[in-house]
Amino acid sequence: MGKVMITIRAPEGPPSIAAVRERYGLADSDIDERFGVVAVDPADHAYTILVEQSAASRITPGQGWEVDGPFSNPRIEPFGPPR
């Protein structure tokens, strides 16, 4: 199963990976640490994480955080000389 992106809106600022893991009871393998927590729209306090699709349903809004997703993570390829 692939990974999906989830956007968390946290007014207090970007959460740490550890805080996300603890809040949703995620295993180390459920969340992509190399991807980390990406500020996709800092002015709107919107931060994106990359998680296993199987873990996505556990990430739900509440306790001051809004949650959007899961979002697709399609492959991308060059629009180079066409084949």
Next chain:
Amino acid sequence: MATRRVLLELRHSPNMRAAAAARSVDAAEAEITPLASDAGITLDPGFGVVELPRDVAAAAPRDLDAAFDVDGVDDLSTYLVRGEIEETTLEAATMTLRDRPDVIGVYADGPISPMAICPGSPPLGSDADVERLLDVNTLRAKGMDGRNVAVAIVDTGLNIAFLQSRGKPAHFDEARSWVPDPASQTPGDLPVDHGCMCAFDALIGAPECTLLDIAVLQSTAPGSTVMEGLLSDAVRAYAHLLGVATDAAWPYGALVVNNSWGMFHPSWDFPVGHPGNYSDNANHPFNRIVGTLERAGADIFFAAGNCGRECPDGRCQGLTNAGVFGANSHPQVTCVAGVDTSRQRVGYSTSGPGRLMRSKPDVSGFTHFAGSGVFAADGGTSAASPVVAGLVAAVRTRLPYEASKVATHPAAMRWLLMRTADDLGTGGFDFDFGHGVVNGHKLATAVKILSVVKAATRGAPGARREVPTFMSLGPSPVQPAEPRARTAGAP
């Protein structure tokens, strides 16, 4: 009343032969005029009568006697005349004509145009032609060469030594570059591939820019292969660009970001209507971070795609009417379609509308020319996009981004680029060419006017703000190459 041009093929008669020899319908008027009149066809006297000599051997391949019967050869010829007929009577007239013994056939006489460039077509022109078409000499004379501008090539990675070997002594900022796996990859020292082509093509317009290597398509994500990545890699890369471009130590006057990649088919994505879909969803994390980077002052360029209706890339799986997907159609980016150096649309260039913003592509750029040497042709909308990005990088030398000045914002640059483009296709915007092919001469002139106005009004409260009138900029002195006929797919 709409009319249609038609060709009539008629049987041999001595009068028809005489008319063909005289290149005039007069000699066969008694035969042709009543026939045309009955069918409601207005004949085109300028076309005359054209004889179609019949291949005797093909007509009677087993009859050697007939093949050598010289007297019978004339009887096998047929003759074409051309005329116009009203659309509403076309079907009935065709039926009437086909019943006549002197008529062999009725055919549409459709418009013809040069064959579009397709996958496998040889290059048309070279990077020197693109340089001429962008009017790089004028740009340089105005001090527009990319100096003090960073150009991020978000792609398969750069090889600076290769670019130097190809006559592009590029400035390079390794510290602000990005690779997915720093432990195994070194920016600027990656395999020669698609990214090098894009960098070479950006340097045509902006030879003095500084390249940033953002090697998204060197993904190390499980399941990925060479020359592809995942959209999450692009999210990480854009977060990196956002970080360096908003850092207090950022040394450049502007950031230009080129993206010659995308999604070929909707089956790669969640379905349209799914809340997590990418192609049609402005709320997708990548689409959001693209908007954020643009608001931070970056000029962002995306290739339209290679799913044009005439000859799409095989990865389109035959889907040519789906438009431009995802960030490639973002309202805050410039979406670039492809034309060759004769300003003909290349047959694989994806047409709009866009899925996020309908009026896409925005402009067209030059592609399918001999350039970097990475491929036989610098082709695809992949080459068109960095050509346009390089042009904007060049003019950014004289019009750097300033957060407090709206006239320098990316939206203003997009407006200038579209407003100064040479219209192609149908009048005004269309889904094949956008607003037309970019015009370096007019863009440089417009930016020059804008920077002069900006300087004149700086620090002068109440000073009259003048808006340059780009309609008065006049035609470009630069002429395109002559189109040439070619066969689709022929090497």
